[in-house]
Amino acid sequence: MAGLAASAGVSGMRGVRAAVPQVVVIGAGVTGLSASKTLSAKGIAHVVIEASDRIGGRAFTQTQTFGVPCDVGAHWLHNGETNPLVGFARRAGQAPYEAEDEWTLFSGGKWLEGEDEEDIWDEIDDADRAIERAVDWGADVAAASVVDSDTSALAKFLIGPYEHAASLGSLSTLDWDRQNEGTDMFPQGGLGSLVANWGAGVPVEFGTQATRIDWSGGGVKVETNKGTLSAEAVIVTVATQVLASGAIRFGPGLPDATERAIRDLPLGSYNHIVLQLDGDPFELEEDTMVAYSGVGGTAGLLINAGGSGLTYFDVAGDFGAGLTALGDAAMVEFAREALRDMLGSDGVASLKQAKAFAWERNALFGGAYTAARPGRAGARQALKRPVGDRILFAGEATSVSKPATLDGAIAEGARAARSIADDVL
Numbered sequence: 001m002a003g004l005a006a007s008a009g010v011s012g013m014r015g016v017r018a019a020v021p022q023v024v025v026i027g028a029g030v031t032g033l034s035a036s037k038t039l040s041a042k043g044i045a046h047v048v049i050e051a052s053d054r055i056g057g058r059a060f061t062q063t064q065t066f067g068v069p070c071d072v073g074a075h076w077l078h079n080g081e082t083n084p085l086v087g088f089a090r091r092a093g094q095a096p097y098e099a100e101d102e103w104t105l106f107s108g109g110k111w112l113e114g115e116d117e118e119d120i121w122d123e124i125d126d127a128d129r130a131i132e133r134a135v136d137w138g139a140d141v142a143a144a145s146v147v148d149s150d151t152s153a154l155a156k157f158l159i160g161p162y163e164h165a166a167s168l169g170s171l172s173t174l175d176w177d178r179q180n181e182g183t184d185m186f187p188q189g190g191l192g193s194l195v196a197n198w199g200a201g202v203p204v205e206f207g208t209q210a211t212r213i214d215w216s217g218g219g220v221k222v223e224t225n226k227g228t229l230s231a232e233a234v235i236v237t238v239a240t241q242v243l244a245s246g247a248i249r250f251g252p253g254l255p256d257a258t259e260r261a262i263r264d265l266p267l268g269s270y271n272h273i274v275l276q277l278d279g280d281p282f283e284l285e286e287d288t289m290v291a292y293s294g295v296g297g298t299a300g301l302l303i304n305a306g307g308s309g310l311t312y313f314d315v316a317g318d319f320g321a322g323l324t325a326l327g328d329a330a331m332v333e334f335a336r337e338a339l340r341d342m343l344g345s346d347g348v349a350s351l352k353q354a355k356a357f358a359w360e361r362n363a364l365f366g367g368a369y370t371a372a373r374p375g376r377a378g379a380r381q382a383l384k385r386p387v388g389d390r391i392l393f394a395g396e397a398t399s400v401s402k403p404a405t406l407d408g409a410i411a412e413g414a415r416a417a418r419s420i421a422d423d424v425l
């Protein structure tokens, strides 16, 4: 293939790359990067292809909008005790620090204190217990069906969309129970930049978009906008929403169980509206979290993230999806009205700049991260099953123990690579 053949085997980068790869890895998010590192460690020749012009996928730090690092996607290092990025961050000089677990609540036009605040935490405890009871019975149903319908919008937001990017009606109880419970951390300088450093040695063919995987013969032929790559196996790490859209076709078609699993793992809606505020209008410690309910919607705020002057104003779930569909201007307007609600006109006056980032409007992702549909918690395991012993799906979607996270995705990339080394080649 013209573009790839010309560059395949070019030295000067770490990793094992060859003119005739044994494995093609599709996507250079953390899953593809992790798969490549494992394949390289095993001396397996492979090519990583990436449709965009950068690595990191849904972990991306940009500085051009605000002049300081801004995490457009993932921002938290979850499961700090076991997350391999934590050790890397220490070695790379981006020493991570522990996230505070402090919340400030605003609802119905006021900051909640005393009994008002306790009522919300009691509601959250009740809802958690109701879902956990269903989990104990093995009931894979919509979380909304077991949570008291009178639960406040703020409590529902915190147990559903803010963690899972999906509202309680779209969340499987069993999948909900897989949420991370370890220590949350933040690296210095942004999580996207940490991932970019972590993956810097991986050789990647940029601007190379997979369009079809032909597995009718012995191995696989991966068709791309730059030509066709032949290999013995392929690791597919693109988001399930991309697969469900048909952007990559398969010949022959995928088994029904795999197709079904892809559709049972849609990406939810979770987007940052990033606010650059003058001074300290909230008068809250940096990295304090605020849960907001008012002016027709809910949001989670991370105040003055890492002292950067940026406040992440996050919308999610059904409300976030509806707002995001209205466009960036509507998203920013909602954040502005919420500022007015919380801080009055001084709060609005402190807003220097705002920018909304909408993952579902980007065809290379189609959303934020997966939540299994009610009744379909088994879909993650189903998607893990190799197809024809040569197509392996991997990513946050196939992680059963740490779904929707970077560390879950990293483990899955390594798992797929090991599986190819052990069972395919």
Ligand SMILES: Cc1cc2nc3c(=O)[nH]c(=O)nc-3n(C[C@H](O)[C@H](O)[C@H](O)COP(=O)(O)OP(=O)(O)OC[C@H]3O[C@@H](n4cnc5c(N)ncnc54)[C@H](O)[C@@H]3O)c2cc1C
Binding pocket: 026, 027, 028, 029, 030, 031, 032, 049, 050, 051, 052, 055, 056, 057, 058, 059, 072, 073, 074, 075, 076, 077, 078, 208, 209, 210, 211, 237, 238, 239, 242, 247, 248, 270, 271, 272, 359, 364, 365, 367, 368, 369, 394, 395, 396, 397, 404, 405, 406, 407, 409
């Ligand atoms: C707003 C937001 C906040 C988040 N917050 C956190 C957080 O705080 N902590 C956390 O742990 N996780 C968080 N996540 C989830 C986390 O970002 C993902 O779980 C993780 O990045 C998924 O990595 P991946 O490699 O599996 O997929 P991706 O990052 O989606 O990588 C897939 C890659 O494939 C490429 N691609 C797509 N189509 C093609 C094609 N046809 N051909 C070639 N390449 C293609 C894409 O460009 C992309 O680079 C967040 C995500 C979002 C969007």
